[in-house]
Structures are given as structure tokens and as C-alpha cells.
Amino acid sequence: MSPMLHSILAFVQTWWVELLCAVLIIVVVPLIAGYIVLVERKVMADMQARLGPMRVGPHGLLQPIADALKLLIKEDLIPDNADQFIFWVAPVLSMTAALTSMGAVAFGPWFQVARDINIGLLFVVGVSALGPFGIVLGGWASNNHYSIIGALRSTAQLISYETTAGFALVSGFLLAGTLNVRAIVETQRTDQAWYIFLAPVGFFTYLIASIAETNRAPFDLPEAESELVAGYMTEYSGFRWSLYFLAEYANMIVVASVGTTLFLGGWLRPFPNVRWLAWLDAAPALLLAVVGVYCVFRAGKQPARVQSLFMWAVALGCFVIAAIFALAAPFRHLPLQFMHDGLYGAFWFLLKVSAYIYIFMWLRFTLPRFRFDQLMRLGWHILIPLALVNVVNVGIALALSSEFGVNRWLAMLVTTGVTLAAAMLLLRWNDKYSAAASAALLADSSIVEDSHAG
């Protein structure tokens, strides 16, 4: 056996778990992203008094697959005036950044590619911040006015809101005292509180900033379809377009994972230390069983035989996974503990991430879109100062509780109050300023006197 093959084998032997996780991420995430789209359309339909996709598969369950197929076989178009190479590389860059940053996210205690890297969440945030390069370059390479405006908007937006998100995360890091993903979750177990309760302002500023970072409504200005046609994606079609699309949804998963890890207790079951709530451990199996029963119930009502067969298959899938959960339940002690913890941890983690993403969707269908100057003002005049004040206040609270023995919850309560008061002041000041600013803009005589365009 050649030494090279030998070393490859040795590599695989050492890292097989990580490799498996990486392959799983690359294979499964696009599929999940597709199904998030379906869920989003269904949620949207539910809020808008309609049904959503119903034709492809029962209740539209095969819609994402049909969409992906259609996008794959579309003609690959590159505009004549585009910068060919950058046009080609830009969506790949976005997608790569999104998938790479997932490598350090822990989906449950055992499913993580890059284990025990001490900069943990910093790596995730840093790599996912590379994604907008893809957007900027794509917009630039398209050589289209709408694209370049969309790209520039996205740059400005990212710079503003990445800062806010960073400061919001810092307030969580202060509480955890570490950047390591696993350690952050474990400290939340030992502290007996999710950090959303200790640093609520930090969580909500991160929530807003993360929506803006992923270019989702009401902050979806880079691709605002009613103004910029499709923003930076205007010239993209087919599979390149779908790469951007996947990157957006993968990014949603990343920011939701970061928020979940730091503020929502990661993969911990709600109240992990409370004994009488241990029955919550049965929730995963029960929930899946209920979904399965519902599918069986609906299977008989499907109009076509194929559809009812598919429904049976979905039900079967649910029952199998529920059974796996149930079978893993007794192994809560060594040596098969990792199976139990990994499965249940992944369930709770994904449940929290889903809830986080649901908030994204909910906001999208409820709120109108910000205007660009309003977006900037919200970022620089309100969120960044607020996040800064919050970091300082969390620091003070920590110092008070560790140095002077003040009750930790009391200290947090007081400082949160101070932060909220600061927020109110900022909002009032901003209202005054924005009224003055828009009056000044309109009073600019040079514009009114200007001749016709063209």
C-alpha cells in the first residue's frame, strides 16, 4: 500500500465523524433550505387566507424538489457585458461562506464538524460575514444599474448591522465567559438560565440585526422586488440564482443557530435541571407520533393514489424517527449516552432554530419594508448605541454580582431597566432628528429647481 493511500486512510480513521458531519451538512442543508422555502410559503399562505402550494405532492410536499429540478435544467445565462469570471464565482462564494460557517455550529452535543475550536462562535460570525462579498461581487459583475444599487445597499447594510450583531453577541459572551460553542451551552446549564433572560436587550438587538444581516424583510432592501426588480440577483437565473437563494436560507439557519446557542440555551431541554419536568424528554417522540397520525388521517383523503402513498410514506418516516427517539431514551447513561444526548440535543436545537426562523417569517409577512435612510438611522442611531449601552450594563451587572455579592438576577434587572430607559431616550431623539432631516432634504432648493431628466 502506497504511503499516500495509507495517510489518507489514517486521516479518515481519525476524522471520520467530522467528515461524516461535513458531508451531511453539504448534502442535507440544500434540501432543508428547500423545505424551509416550502414552510415559508405555507406559513405565508396561512397568514394570507389561502392554501399555498398544493399541486406537487400532497399538500405541496414535493414542491421544493420540483423547483430544484426546474432550476437545474434551466439555461445557464451570462449577460454579454458581465464580468464572466466574477459573475461565475460570486454565488459560489456566498454559498461557500454560508456552508463553511455551519461547520462550527453545534447541532446538538455530538453533531459538529469543528469541535472544540476555542474561538467557536467568532469563527461562525466571521465566516458568514464573508457571504455579502458574493452579493457585492455578483451585483458588480452583472453590469446592471439595479444590480449595483442592490449590491451597494447590501454592503452598507452589512457594515451597519454586523456591528450591532457583534455587540449584542458580546453581551452574551460576557455572561458565558467563553467563545467555545459547547462551553457556552454548558455554562447555560450550570447558570440555570438561558441568557435571553439574563440579557434580554442583547437577544432582541441580535434578533433585529440578524434579520438585517440575512437581507430578510423588513430589511430586504438589497433585493427589494418592488423597487430594484431583484436587486443584485437581477441578472442571475437558473442554478446560479438558486445558489444565492440557498445561501440566503443557509444564512438564516446560521444566524438562528448562533442566536439559539448563545441566548436560547442551545441544545438544552427547557429546564434541564428540573427533575419533575423530565417528562419533556418524551416530547420529541410524542410530537413526531402525532404528526405521523395526522398524516395517516390525511392519507385517505388524498385525491390520487400516488399522493396517498406519499402521505403514508411521510407517516412511516415520522413513526420510524419517533421509534428511534423512543429506543434511544433508555440509553441516558454510558456507554451509549452519546446516542441519547446527540439525538435529543439535535431535536431541541432544531426546534429552537425553527422557532427563531418562524419569527423571521412572521415579521416578513406583517411589516412593510424600511426605506434605506430609515434602515441606516435605525442601525446607527438606535441599535448600535443601544447594543453598546447594553454591553456596558451587562459588564457592570457582572462586576456587581461577582465583586460585591449583589444577587445576579437583581443586578441584571436593574441594568436592563437602565438599558431600556436609554432605548426610550434614543427613540425620542431619533424621532426629532428624522423629522428635521426629511424637512431639510425636501427644502434643498437645488433639487426643486433642477431641469427635467434626459
Added chain:
Amino acid sequence: MKILADTVHENDAQKSDTLFGADELVINMGPQHPSTHGVLRVKLKLDGERVVGSECVIGYLHRGVEKIAENRTYQQFAPYVDRMDYVAAVSNGLGYCEAVEKLLVVEAPPRARVIRTILTELQRIASHLLWLGTHALDIGALTPLFYCMREREEILKIFEKYCGARLTTHAFRIGGLQYDAYDTLEKDVERFCKDFESRIQEYSDLLTGNSIWIGRTRNVGLLNSTDCIALGASGPVLRASGVKWDLRKAMPYAAYDQYKFEIPVGTRGDTYDRYMVRIEEMRQSRLICLQAIENIPAGPIMARVGKVLKPAAGEVYHAIEGPKGILGYYIVSDGGTQPYRIRIRPPSFINLQALDKMVRGHLVTDVVAIIGTLDIVLGEVDR
């Protein structure tokens, strides 16, 4: 004004300059743009994202409606007017029928006039609903559109029951109506009006107090009353600027003099005021409908007009308050069976002229909101 093709070409030639080098960027919004409500093309001169000048290019939907009229008899032309403002076909038909009646010196019987009023007010609600949905969609609120469509559907169903058509209805005839009210018309209208009160509240819940919505519409597209009058703007655009001018009150037609209703007016003349005025107008239209169904007089539905209409030589101008503003018909007759000339005063076309004044100094984003707030229909602008 330069020839358009030149400008576009010039712009292409300086491509490298227009992206980063030059101060100004000219972009073509439309005619294929999701938010210009059809085939409107707006050339925007931008400084960064700020609009320093604009020019509307219209005519992509020109069908020569006025010219067609010269080669059709008076009755034959009636369905054509439905295709102008195709989301308010009933109102267009009312204006035309009343104009020809004026020319013929006949009057529609009272029953016909009340039924006309009910249907026209329903049409006003439907038109405003479509406006609200698309306007909110332009500003980024996805959901109100579907709520609005849900209610509009109920109105279209009433039209369908009445005359068989939903969109281009051709509901009225010169001299009255072809069809009498169907048996359950009153009940249907009443049911709709009862539900509608709470439905308007739903839209208000989503938008009226929403701080993003207020931020996007307050002080956007300001138009004061002097400018409005100078430009000839009418309808909700004029009333939002504080001018209490509504032809239903000022020069009553159909059966409007019998009903009590308010004319909502704004104070600032911005996009938010126009939104509030239209919302309130829907409430008032609902009240008019409720009053009208209480007492629909019995009697004939058609006045005595001959099968062949031959008005005496002369001219007539008749205007009604359409959903979008004053809709006027100027008809010249030479004594023949076909009009010598018809000139239509479309509210959308004239309101659109205010666009340039309203967009200057605003951002590109606001252009979309301002086009939306003018409530134009390109079929009517281009005719």
C-alpha cells in the same frame, strides 16, 4: 426634451462613468418593472439614490379609444369605455351613459339611478381595495393584498350575478339599465357591507398605526393644494391636500343627492393622508350603499330612447367622480348616429402629471410609493 432613444444610448456610451465616475445616474424604471402598475416608464435622474429629476414616458398601452368612438354608434362605443380604467369599469360606464343621456336630453328613471349608484359605489370600494393592496405591496407589506382581494372578490361576485361579467362589466345602458336588479341584490350588498366594516379595521390594524408604514408614507410625495389645483389633480389626491371637492356633492349626478355622506379631506397632502382619505372613502361608500338598498324605488329601468340614437348636433360635457378622480366625457355630435368626436378626461392621466413634482428630493424607494399613491391605471392614462 430630447428624443428618448438618444438619452438611453448616451447613457450606455458612458457606462463606465455612470456607475462610479459621474454624479448622476439615469435609470429607466419600466416599462417592464414590477411596481409601475403596468407599462409606465419613468426615466429617473439619480444622485446616489436621490431623485433629482424624472420624466414619464407613456403610450405603451395606447389603443386609440377616442378615435374608435368616431366609427361606432353611441351604443356600440359603450363597452369600450370599460377598457380604460379596467379596475373601475362600472364607473366609466356610468360617466359615458350619463354624458350621452345629457346629449339626448333624456333622464334615466329613478330606479335605474339608484341601482347605478349602488353598483358604482361598490366599484369605488373595489377600486380602492385593489389600490390599497398593491400600494401596500409596493411598500413591502405582503399580506394586505390578499385581504383586499378577498373583499374585492365579494364585490365582483355581486357584479357577476347582476350582469354576468366581473371586470369589464358593461353594466349600464344609455337611458337606464338593461337588466333589473336580481332578487337578492339588496341582501348581498347588505351582507357585504356588514362584513366590510370589520374588514377595513383589519387593514387599519396592519397599516395605520404601524411605525414603518408611517415612516414610509409621512411627508412622502407632498403636494399642496395650490399645486394640486394648478395641475388639475382630482379625486383623493386633491382631497388629501385639503380641498373639499367631490362632484358627488358639488354637482350631484345619479342618485347621490338623496344620500348623506361625508367627504374626507387630508391636511398635509402626503402619501399617508392620501391613504387615510381613501380608507375613509371606502367607509363612506359603504354607508351610501347601505342607505341606497334601504329604498330602491319601483318603476321602469329604462327611459324612452329610440333603437337608433341620433342626438341633435351639439356638444356636451359631463363629469362624474370616479374612484381615481374626475372622469369627464366631452362629446360632440354632428347629428349623426356616431359621435363626431369624443374627448375623455381621465383622472389617472392628469394626476400622473404631478409625479415629477412629488418625487424630487426623495429616494428611488419613494418613487415606487408615490406612483402607488397616485393610483394610476395605465389603461386609462394611455387610452
